[in-house]
Amino acid sequence: MxxxxxxxxxxxxxxxxxxxxxxxxxxxxxxxxxxxxxxxxxxxxxxxxxxxxxxxxxxxxxxxxxxxxxxxVHPRVTEAVRAQLELGSNFVRPSRLEIDAAQMFLATVPTAEMVKFAKNGSDVTTAAVRLARAATGRDLVALCADQPFFATDDWFVATTAMAAGVPRAIADLTVTFPYGDLPAVEALFAEHDGRIAALVLEAATQADPPPGYLRGLRELCTRHGVVLVFDEMITGFRWSESGAQGVYGVTPDLSTFGKALGNGFAVAALAGKRELMELGGLRDHRERVFLLSTTHGAESHSLAAAMAVMQTYDRExxxxxxxxxxxxxxxxxxxxxxxxxxxxxxxxxxxxxxxxxxxxxxxxxxxxxxxxxxxxxxxxxxxxxxxxxxxxxxxxxxxxxxxxxxxxxxxxxxxxxxxxxxxxxxxxxxxxxxxxxxx
Missing domain, CATH: 3.90.1150.10 (Aspartate Aminotransferase, domain 1)
Structure with a gap:
């Protein structure tokens, strides 16, 4: 050549x-x-x-x-975005499209009860970590060490070879575990008994999870009061429209979606159980969590793109x-x-x-x-x-x-x-x- x-x-x-x-x-x-x-x-x-x-x-x-x-330049997505651009992209109050997009997303991912949109995967995954810490009153995050990327934020970057600028005190709050090894997670929970807020991983990467692995994680997290978080950035809309949780039949407490959700447009989603998500809302008596509050989080043309993507996946x-x-x-x-x-x-x-x-x-x-x-x-x-x-x-x-x-x-x-x-x-x-x- x-x-x-x-x-x-x-x-x-x-x-x-x-x-x-x-x-x-x-x-x-x-x-x-x-x-x-x-x-x-x-x-x-x-x-x-x-x-x-x-x-x-x-x-x-x-x-x-x-x-x-x-x-x-998929025609359905492009047309949906073009039509929405004629109506404006960002207002001082929520748009009707935020209801429609949320309803469609929760119908597509029926294991989730509430959703909040943002612009990128790092924001929603870090929001899941903050929510888990607030709900449990714990500081440590357990992260799958065999998976390449979760966020641009300190709690994850501290585990990489590019950890310059991350204070040691923050790095010490992230612990890791190997994928596919239930006894290792059980040992980690025992070592840090009552201190781990969240277990964060991609449910699957290069191969299907070992038999019983995800169900085992679900049981361990429930037993130890740990919030189970599935990063569905890649598995969402590639394994299935409802992500790995839809394929393997295991429901996390929280999950994060992005990438294929917008077919290139900037949109991501934090989804999960109402009991947890309401901590970031206005209808709960508990101490409030600053969950996600982004100027461009619900940009209407990106939500229109996401809806067109979900429709296309369903119809085709x-x-x-x-x-x-x-x-x-x-x-x-x-x-x-x-x-x-x-x-x-x-x-x-x-x-x-x-x-x-x-x-x-x-x-x-x-x-x-x-x-x-x-x-x-x-x-x-x-x-x-x-x-x-x-x-x-x-x-x-x-x-x-x-x-x-x-x-x-x-x-x-x-x-x-x-x-x-x-x-x-x-x-x-x-x-x-x-x-x-x-x-």
Missing amino acids: RTPDLPHSREANKRLHDLVPGGAHTYAKGEDQYPEGLAPVISHGRGAHVWDVDGHSYVEYGSGLRSVSLGH GIAEQLHVLGTRLAAGVRAAARAAGVADHVVVRGRESNLVFGTLDGDGQPSQAYRTLFLRQLVSGGVLGPSFVVSSALSDVDLEYTVDVVARACAVYRRALDAGDPTPWLGGRPVRPVFRRYA
């Missing part, structure tokens, strides 16, 4: 670094996440395709960090479509890897609606260098894929094209393995982990 020339993207990246710390407003979109010289800056998108400022087109995966599950069976598309893509990628003799090194993981790929070296260990090689071949071939997370806008042609590009990438991967060194195929420094102590 011929490496595309990206002079305008290179200049735009330089300007971004001059103006924006990190060169992007989200670290996971940073230039360091892509091979050197191959970090295209996007001009526009439509459906499952995006175009960079140099005029190259790409089949896109993981759109908007998994938020654009219907594809860019989008969750099922995502699983079907992911199944076909995974099969094609695995077949291409087998044909090139790299099936043990280029691996596809995850639920069909949320696929990622692993790049392993000759010893079978995860390798940033081999990830760089693979990404370089993908981008050069016109596939912008930090993951293989699908959108419903992908066509049969898109999938076939992607598998063809993957096949050619796997052939290069095989050559690098045979040489015992991927360096000649990297084109520069390897891609870097998001969370690292130094730039």
